[in-house]
Amino acid sequence: MADYPTLLHTVLDTTDVRGLAEFYRELLGLRYRPGDEPPADGAPDDADWLVLTVDDGRRMLAFQQVDALPRTNWPDPPGVPMQLHVDFTVPDVAALERHRDRALSLGAELRFDRSDDADEPLYVLADPAGHPFCLFVG
Known part of the structure; x- marks a missing residue:
């Protein structure tokens, strides 16, 4: 049996780690890895590395x-x-339009x-x- 590396997560560079993590958390319904949540009570946020996961804890994206x-x-x-982009699928054209609108409302820019x-x-x-990303019916 072959031994291959396993993809842990995709890392996106950014000048605003928390801002970009929040964008994808909202867009994709992800959650922060324990310990990466925003600081409570207005404490300074000096995060330079954050990870988002799905509900079962599997890593999806890092910043x-x-x-x-x-x-x-x-x-x-x-x-x-x-240079690199991420693809996201939706079930139908109605969902495509809905998620495009959500992405735009969260700060995305339409490129194509x-x-x-x-x-x-x-x-x-x-x-x-x-960072470019695609939404398409798949």
């Missing part, structure tokens, strides 16, 4: 503080390419609209730190 992060300008050439594609309707959005 790492960086000093600067050039935003992708995809799909407009030339410039900074996408292919919602009229009969075979694979999708939106490409960028999270508040500029």
